[in-house]
Amino acid sequence: MSAVRKEDSMLLQKQMMSDHYDRLASAHDEGRKVVYTFVPGNLNELVRSFGLLPVLPEINALQSGLRKKSGEYIAEAEKNGHSEDVCTYVKCDIGMLKKGNIGPTGTQLPKPDLLLLSYTGCFTFLKWFELLREEYGDVPVAMLHVPYQANGRIEPHQRDYVVQQMRTEVIPKLEQVSGRAYDEDRLREMLRLSARAEDDLVWTLESAKRTPSPIDAYFGGVHYIGPIFSAFRGTQGAVDYYTALRAEVQERLDAGQGPVTPEGPMGTEKYRLVVEGPPNWTSFREFWKMFYDEGAVFVASTYTKVGGLYDRGFRHDPDHPLETLADYCLGCYTNLGLPTRVDLLEQYINDYNADGFLVNSVKSCNSFSVGQLMMLRQLEERTGVPGVFIENDLVDPRYFSAANIKNRIESYLQMLDQKRGKAA
């Protein structure tokens, strides 16, 4: 029964994605306009309130990774002069563009009518859209500079700065592209829908506090955040998805069941882990298998917070539409200073009763990666819980060394065993 219901939410999401890409493919023919923007701190409700359709290049890149196309795309970008050293999401996106811009569901992606450069927590975003601006010629860009939360708290003048940019830069350009006026009531309505979906997402993520955890908050978690971090926040579709997801998880919880893996329900939960850093997409299943085969389940993850720390209380607030969007942008995980990130991970390790934690350090993402070795030591010292460090990449298959990674994970889990005195 639960396996069937699991399929329900998966299928639902798949259908949402497929419908979205279909709409994108025919958007220009039907006179609809398209806005490219980034996942962290995205202004999805605002974009959609103008009747515009969002395209998220990071999602395209990770989908290319899952579909084993990224290696070819990256090679194409490098052939065109992009350095081997830099972010592979960017190169994957540029390579896909050079090879005809066919999206993850096999349909053509439309050219952007606006590049909404929400510069949140990642310097590379800025270069990425500058590069796309060059590729697409005369596309307008709306720049939204979101100040960094070095001290982990939002200063009023930072919020003001973001709101002001929305009023003077983002909204005018959205109006111009859409030909519609800013409609705050519509925006409020969407924000109300966002908050409803957000409640259910938080409930789902926090279900992992139970033992055994009914979900894998990393490998499963990346699916659960899909609709809300991308094109669907603020829609009834997202609300319905999270209602369905919650029901499924509730059922597993009631039955005392663990997560469902690609090979069926997971065996006995042996290790509860917290994870810092994005996953690898090119060998997603192989990577996951290294854990579920050993009975290791992820109970909390920071990657699932790049689109907002809802579990720390943030909800989109329809009563203060632009201010709440500003707070959302400012509060994304990668926009937080390192000390705040360490505090958060420490709380996760304690709150979720973890046996250990993984730092999955990806070459592509300096925003995540720089400082992770220090975070590892700090967390070990503060919690007494041992961590393990793995080097990986997002979508560059050259950088996923299965033998090396498996060796570390095995060694680590055996170490946890040994420490618990379970084995010799």
Add this chain to the structure above:
Amino acid sequence: MIDVFVGIDLGSTTTKAVVLDNDGNVIGRGITNSRSNYDVAALIVREEAFVRTRFTLVERSIGVDAGVISALERNLKLQQHLELLARLQEAMSMLAAGPKHRGHAGDLKTRLDEIAAGMEPLARQHFAAGATRRSDFFRDLAAADYMHLAEQLADPKHIAFDVLCGVFDAAILAVENLPVEHAFERHIGAALEATLAEHPDCDADGLRRAVEEARGEELVELETVGTGYGRARLPFPKEQIRSEILCHGLGAHAMFPETRTVLDIGGQDTKAIQVDASGIVTSFQMNDRCAAGCGRYLGYIADEMNLALHELGPLAQESRTRVKINSTCTVFAGAELRERLSLGQKREDILSGLHRAIILRAMSLLARSGGINDQLTFTGGVARNPAAVAALRDLVGENYGARTINTSPDSIYTGSLGAALFALRAAERKAA
């Protein structure tokens, strides 16, 4: 009948085995070069360790008489070597008769027989009393002898040197991948007679009796644990496989019980491991994807300088003014070295800088794993390099103050020792 517990460490360069008795004493050890067929490597190394185990039994029965026992071992090695030599000749003959050499099969066979005939006396020289060998691996000794003879006997008009090399390369692969069994039982007779001839004054009857007992003893392999780089390919069930991190930690603890940190620099990777008072691993770090600064790097440098690996350290120690080396990238090692030499920098000074650079990389892994708070045990192939040990002592002293640094000539067996200890514990747990 005695119970034994075996640990096998399948490394990227060499495969090692350790045999323990019921009390955890090391009674046998073996080492062989790792080869494409991991099953065979594991079988061969186990056999080597069992041979040594039987020598331990001889020692236990007659008391340790280093001269006689080592002569006995040496003579047994000669017998093993001659056996492999015969197999080599057979394999070469088959290759010579194959389709590849149809045009010159007769000539080739003659040359090969001449070479093989020349190799036997050379083999006897290698294992003569007082002789030193540059390697204990059949592959290394046979290759050197073969090439030496082939150079003399090759004839560009009929059978060229590269043809001879090709035959050897194919034949040695075949020979290496054939398992050897019961080496002690089959060869000890001949070895004993040779030894008695060398040592006419020894207690021949006592030795014969001890050898017969050792030959007849049944070794019951109660538990075996595999570890190392290639452990996943060992033909063992999963519960008999342990990570090399855990095995290194436990093995180092067994050798030096006060060890709290282990540094292992092997051919392909570097590991920094923290262990608690009972040898349980509490944290570890390995080098990242890039293999810069591992043992393989020194191998490239040795090739580039036309030196044997073991000559690098002593040469580096002759340096008076160390060159600062910033990169230990394996890919660029050759080019960088040539440029430095062309700038007139001295080999020993460059080598001194290289050794420090390698240890600097290790220092960062040590720091990542939690630093050095007590005794440090340095293991792996690079730990046998005196310049690397000296650089480690310097840098540990500079950064952590006075710390005991343990090294052992047996440190190459650390992982297999740990694995054997896990085997022993598994047996104890089952018995309990």
Add this chain to the structure above:
Amino acid sequence: MDVQRGAGDVVTLDDLMTQARSLSEDIDFTAVTQWKARAEGRKAIGHMPTYVPRELIHASGMLSVGITGGGDRLEIIRGDAYFQSYICRIPRSTIELALSHRLDVLDGMLFPSICDVIRNLSGMWSMIFPDRYVHYVDVPQNFDVAVGGKFWRRELETLRTDFARLSGVAIDDDALRASIAVYNENRHVIRDLYRARSERPWIFPMSEVYYILRAGNVLPPEEHTAMLREYLVLAPGESDRRDQDRSRVVLAGMFCEQPPHGLVLTLERAGCYVVDDDFLLGLRWLQDDVTTTGDPLDALVDAYLNHSAMSASRYAPDGDRGRWLIDSVARNRAEGVIFAAPSFCDPALLDQPMLVTALDRKGIPHTEFKYAEDTGQFAVIREQAGTFSDSIRLWSEA
């Protein structure tokens, strides 16, 4: 040729270069220690490359110290433990400097928003040194005075308050205007030097300019200005400096992690005159004089928004990413561009394809290679730069 310095103190070019070189290579920051010792209670604030408002530091009586990594002389013992192999060199050598107590002389540290690496380094710094002043300087990427300007003014006010607290000296408007004037003069002389070098690069070789500029990391601006002036007088006095008809190139990509001096020397030996560069760009980030009348914070805001250097880490609102480079090539009559970027430098390497496209459109030749601050081997670079230099001369003769 020599210049008179003070009472009877005669200085030759050799003396000056020795001084500049030792200042720029001193990884122990002796000059800063000495400066602090000269009066009671003096303080110094370090900052990473690119722009920080040094005028505010100066106005509070503190010394601003440019930290540009450890170069090729520092052995990295602890720094590598903090960074994966795919991160550039400058954060590891900077951490090394700090952990080896070489930066104990600093009373605070500023991290400008140049990239994610330097940004996260600010957080690492505050965890390693919880008792020291650390500030992430988030420069605006919105260039509207009412929006980005307002935000930036607020950031400057924070710094003004912080520096006053650190130094114990309230920064009044007059003091700040005076400091602005001091830095205007410094930037003015640097512009003079760049202009002079562009006209006669054989008189002002990059291998010297490198040291003269880098000395500005640790000298008070007044002293650095004096040094620049002396250099402008002394270098033309060297009788053996003649035009050797080398190819004129612009160097791009070196605005953060600095190249080793040997690399610059290699380029010159390979037949290049460097006629413009983005080396130590922070020293001349503001490209025109900052107004010394009216509200000084407004003046700094205006200068940042409207008169800044273009750099990879700055958003280009008008979309013309390569224009500054094309302009530089034209203004300096350069024959080609050499992209020399640090390995793993995201801003420089992500920028490069756009700059390359811009150059290609104009038919301007270019070549590219990567370096690290501790690169010790230049054989490949010598070969590549030599070939490039030869080919562009052939090309311009054809």
